[in-house]
Amino acid sequence: xxxxxxxxxxxxxxxxxxxxxxxxxxxxxxxxxxxxxxxxxxxxxxxxxxxxxxxxxxxxxxxxxxxxxxxxxxxxxxxxxxxxxxxxxxxxxxxxxxxxxxxxxxxxxxxxxxxxxxxxxxxxxxxxxxxxxxxxxxxxxxxxxxxxxxxxxxxxxxxxxxxxxxxxxxxxxxxxxxxxxxxxxxxxxxxxxxxxxxxxxxxxxxxx
Amino acid sequence: xxxxxxxxxxxxxxxxxxxxxxxxxxxxxxxxxxxxxxxxxxxxxxxxxxxxxxxxxxxxxxxxxxxxxxxxxxxxxxxxxxxxxxxxxxxxxxxxxxxxxxxxxxxxxxxxxxxxxxxxxxxxxxxxxxxxxxxxxxxxxxxxxxxxxxxxxxxxxxxxxxxxxxxxxxxxxxxxxxxxxxxxxxxxxxxxxxxxxxxxxxxxxxxx
Amino acid sequence: xxxxxxxxxxxxxxxxxxxxxxxxxxxxxxxxxxxxxxxxxxxxxxxxxxxxxxxxxxxxxxxxxxxxxxxxxxxxxxxxxxxxxxxxxxxxxxxxxxxxxxxxxxxxxxxxxxxxxxxxxxxxxxxxxxxxxxxxxxxxxxxxxxxxxxxxxxxxxxxxxxxxxxxxxxxxxxxxxxxxxxxxxxxxxxxxxxxxxxxxxxxxxxxx
Amino acid sequence: xxxxxxxxxxxxxxxxxxxxxxxxxxxxxxxxxxxxxxxxxxxxxxxxxxxxxxxxxxxxxxxxxxxxxxxxxxxxxxxxxxxxxxxxxxxxxxxxxxxxxxxxxxxxxxxxxxxxxxxxxxxxxxxxxxxxxxxxxxxxxxxxxxxxxxxxxxxxxxxxxxxxxxxxxxxxxxxxxxxxxxxxxxxxxxxxxxxxxxxxxxxxxxxx
DNA sequence: TATGAATGAGACTTCATTCAT
DNA sequence: GATGAATGAAGTCTCATTCAT
Numbered sequence: 105x106x107x108x109x110x111x112x113x114x115x116x117x118x119x120x121x122x123x124x125x126x127x128x129x130x131x132x133x134x135x136x137x138x139x140x141x142x143x144x145x146x147x148x149x150x151x152x153x154x155x156x157x158x159x160x161x162x163x164x165x166x167x168x169x170x171x172x173x174x175x176x177x178x179x180x181x182x183x184x185x186x187x188x189x190x191x192x193x194x195x196x197x198x199x200x201x202x203x204x205x206x207x208x209x210x211x212x213x214x215x216x217x218x219x220x221x222x223x224x225x226x227x228x229x230x231x232x233x234x235x236x237x238x239x240x241x242x243x244x245x246x247x248x249x250x251x252x253x254x255x256x257x258x259x260x261x262x263x264x265x266x267x268x269x270x271x272x273x274x275x276x277x278x279x280x281x282x283x284x285x286x287x288x289x290x291x292x293x294x295x296x297x298x299x300x301x302x303x304x305x306x307x308x309x310x311x312x
Numbered sequence: 313x314x315x316x317x318x319x320x321x322x323x324x325x326x327x328x329x330x331x332x333x334x335x336x337x338x339x340x341x342x343x344x345x346x347x348x349x350x351x352x353x354x355x356x357x358x359x360x361x362x363x364x365x366x367x368x369x370x371x372x373x374x375x376x377x378x379x380x381x382x383x384x385x386x387x388x389x390x391x392x393x394x395x396x397x398x399x400x401x402x403x404x405x406x407x408x409x410x411x412x413x414x415x416x417x418x419x420x421x422x423x424x425x426x427x428x429x430x431x432x433x434x435x436x437x438x439x440x441x442x443x444x445x446x447x448x449x450x451x452x453x454x455x456x457x458x459x460x461x462x463x464x465x466x467x468x469x470x471x472x473x474x475x476x477x478x479x480x481x482x483x484x485x486x487x488x489x490x491x492x493x494x495x496x497x498x499x500x501x502x503x504x505x506x507x508x509x510x511x512x513x514x515x516x517x518x519x520x
Numbered sequence: 521x522x523x524x525x526x527x528x529x530x531x532x533x534x535x536x537x538x539x540x541x542x543x544x545x546x547x548x549x550x551x552x553x554x555x556x557x558x559x560x561x562x563x564x565x566x567x568x569x570x571x572x573x574x575x576x577x578x579x580x581x582x583x584x585x586x587x588x589x590x591x592x593x594x595x596x597x598x599x600x601x602x603x604x605x606x607x608x609x610x611x612x613x614x615x616x617x618x619x620x621x622x623x624x625x626x627x628x629x630x631x632x633x634x635x636x637x638x639x640x641x642x643x644x645x646x647x648x649x650x651x652x653x654x655x656x657x658x659x660x661x662x663x664x665x666x667x668x669x670x671x672x673x674x675x676x677x678x679x680x681x682x683x684x685x686x687x688x689x690x691x692x693x694x695x696x697x698x699x700x701x702x703x704x705x706x707x708x709x710x711x712x713x714x715x716x717x718x719x720x721x722x723x724x725x726x727x728x
Numbered sequence: 729x730x731x732x733x734x735x736x737x738x739x740x741x742x743x744x745x746x747x748x749x750x751x752x753x754x755x756x757x758x759x760x761x762x763x764x765x766x767x768x769x770x771x772x773x774x775x776x777x778x779x780x781x782x783x784x785x786x787x788x789x790x791x792x793x794x795x796x797x798x799x800x801x802x803x804x805x806x807x808x809x810x811x812x813x814x815x816x817x818x819x820x821x822x823x824x825x826x827x828x829x830x831x832x833x834x835x836x837x838x839x840x841x842x843x844x845x846x847x848x849x850x851x852x853x854x855x856x857x858x859x860x861x862x863x864x865x866x867x868x869x870x871x872x873x874x875x876x877x878x879x880x881x882x883x884x885x886x887x888x889x890x891x892x893x894x895x896x897x898x899x900x901x902x903x904x905x906x907x908x909x910x911x912x913x914x915x916x917x918x919x920x921x922x923x924x925x926x927x928x929x930x931x932x933x934x935x936x
Numbered sequence: 937t938a939t940g941a942a943t944g945a946g947a948c949t950t951c952a953t954t955c956a957t
Numbered sequence: 958g959a960t961g962a963a964t965g966a967a968g969t970c971t972c973a974t975t976c977a978t
Binding site for chain 3: 961962963964965966
Binding site: 556557559560613614630631633634635637638652655656666673674675676678679681682683685686689690692693695696700701702703712713716717718719720721722723724 | 838930932
């Protein structure tokens with residue numbers, strides 16, 4: 105029982121630590137989580153994708169839930185930043201929204217709300233709150249934009265937060281498989297989504 | 313939960329539980345799948361919920377993917393039927409849509425597209441096609457309704473299939489936790505969703 | 521991902537179920553636990569010892585703590601039964617106690633109290649209580665015997681439950697490695713223990 | 729726990745924490761090992777408790793077994809020293825034993841023999857011998873005391889080493905949880921143990 | 937002197953699936 | 958028609974240990 109078996113554990117002799125392993129784990133795991141969801145992504149898969157061992161991932165993050173939370177928070181921060189860059193450009197609201205949609209459609213992602221429901225049993229209340237806040241940051245940014253547009257008369261009066269939710273919901277239509285989707289290309293999808301977002305169905309009689 | 317209560321007066325609903333075990337498995341598993349997703353629902357849980365053994369479930373369905381497919385197809389059929397009943401009533405389009413939204417918001421469900429992506433690795437192409445077709449039935453029904461409304465001038469010209477997708481995407485906003493949701497009640501959510509669906513943001517300048 | 525790999529899981533084609541697998545798991549695991557303690561005995565080891573798979577053990581017991589509890593309770597029941605058989609024989613108290621000691625010394629066992637402390641974080645309160653009760657049964661049996669002896673004047677007045685604990689504590693001396701032990705044989709150990717139990721150090725001045 | 733409190737007047741106890749890290753590791757790890765056993769105490773926990781990193785512990789001790797051995801040897805030396813101080817005081821044997829019992833009952837400890845069996849697979853023969861010798865030192869001290877008492881006629885003739893083992897075995901009764909224990913307080917336990925140690929059960933007929 | 941980073945081995949547990957009755 | 962018993966594969970997590978700085 106004391107005999108050393110063929111290979112001793114421990115840090116390997118040499119390796120070219122590309123630079124920041126923790127950042128890389130976060131970057132890759134966030135992509136995987138967004139694409140496949142929480143449960144489907146195993147720590148083995150993440151470790152493999154990063155070229156390290158499972159135990160190394162656990163060195164940086166105490167458990168899967170913590171890694172997930174960190175991934176999501178970081179990702180949401182990035183998304184918020186990129187979205188802000190686009191929205192700050194000059195141009196009419198529809199023009200800028202179209203750019204946002206185009207940017208979104210390039211990354212494959214599951215429904216964020218579904219994912220949050222999925223991880224609910226695994227994360228602490230603090231972690232849940234952190235993710236909600238990160239998500240809220242994006243909605244806040246969008247809502248601010250809509251509020252601006254309202255004050256300029258670009259769009260009609262409405263609950264800006266609701267508009268943000270509606271916008272993100274419509275975004276998901278564009279991400280669907282071409283097989284099911286009513287569109288034949290990403291561009292077409294982006295145009296249709298924004299057009300609908302701006303004017304809805306043009307219904308004649310507004311309900312009262 | 314399985315104990316027969318006092319015995320309700322009148323003709324038994326379906327002929328006691330005994331007769332059609334397969335139907336009951338389908339009914340319960342479809343509920344579970346829609347609420348929690350594919351992977352989270354174990355065959356043990358389904359068997360328990362039905363009061364039978366796991367092996368019995370395998371007697372009726374060759375594997376989990378087949379059970380899932382059958383559940384979804386059946387469920388989609390039911391949804392299509394119920395939706396049709398609502399849409400066939402008299403009244404303006406917004407009025408009827410509001411009824412549809414209210415009906416949807418009463419059942420908790422995950423995003424259907426997310427679920428389809430989740431099961432993709434487990435099902436055969438035929439099963440995938442069957443589920444897509446079942447889903448398509450609902451979209452077809454909705455599209456038909458929109459086509460009608462267009463011909464009557466109730467709403468503006470647009471791709472009816474796209475409108476159906478947009479409608480179902482907006483539906484998901486209403487299902488969110490109150491914590492995150494911009495609404496304070498189901499009723500309010502339903503009204504806001506339909507209002508937005510009909511008129512969008514009232515944007516002034518339509519892009520051309 | 522759908523391709524069947526070399527070997528399908530499931531029940532193997534044939535096997536000569538010796539008789540009662542659950543009983544055998546209990547029998548073997550109780551032996552292992554008593555000899556090595558809770559943490560040191562892995563479920564792999566138990567499964568191997570029983571000639572079944574780890575998953576089979578989990579079929580009968582939901583988790584390690586439950587298996588441990590069941591093992592201990594069963595074992596304590598057996599010990600109580602065997603001890604009672606010995607104590608019910610005719611003969612003086614010291615004679616019968618010597619038989620009990622000899623029987624104990626044949627099985628290797630760790631300190632029971634240490635083991636209970638070890639499992640404490642893993643078991644529920646109910647499981648803990650069950651094990652305490654099983655242990656208490658043995659102490660109760662011993663205490664009853666001592667009470668009898670007191671009423672007959674065979675031994676002096678004392679707290680019978682304390683005597684039981686003292687007796688079991690002394691038993692552990694006999695189980696020690698010969699290297700450390702002050703005895704050269706099991707027989708000698710048994711005699712010395714009972715002799716000491718009966719008369720202590722023969723101290724002249726009793727403290728008051 | 730590491731914060732320097734107000735500053736006690738007088739000469740500092742040992743020369744601040746800085747100087748002798750190795751000693752501190754030994755002191756803390758011995759406490760942890762005695763309280764929880766070998767396997768349950770991880771090197772991470774020890775390092776945390778000492779305010780250093782795991783790697784630092786490895787700087788001083790080649791592996792866990794070596795640290796454990798050193799801890800035990802040191803601890804046993806301390807115990808031997810403290811016990812000797814008590815036994816060298818004036819007074820009758822029972823009086824002095826009672827003091828020893830009281831001192832022991834203040835520190836929580838697992839059964840030492842159980843621990844030795846637990847580490848057996850991890851330590852070398854030399855390490856095992858070292859620990860046995862350290863333990864033997866205490867038994868030798870006790871045995872010497874008993875030998876003295878015999879020569880003075882304070883207690884009857886018996887194997888002094890056996891008496892030492894018996895004494896340490898009885899000590900463990902006092903350490904048990906109050907729930908199981910037949911005593912209601914530490915003092916009561918100490919008195920009962922020593923009383924029993926001196927006179928046993930007062931059995932009438934001594935076996936021959 | 938001390939440590940941050942990394943790892944192989946192994947532990948417990950879950951689950952879809954199969955076979956014999 | 959239904960089920961009890963059994964299993965392989967995979968997943969999360971812990972830990973002693975090692976190396977380079």
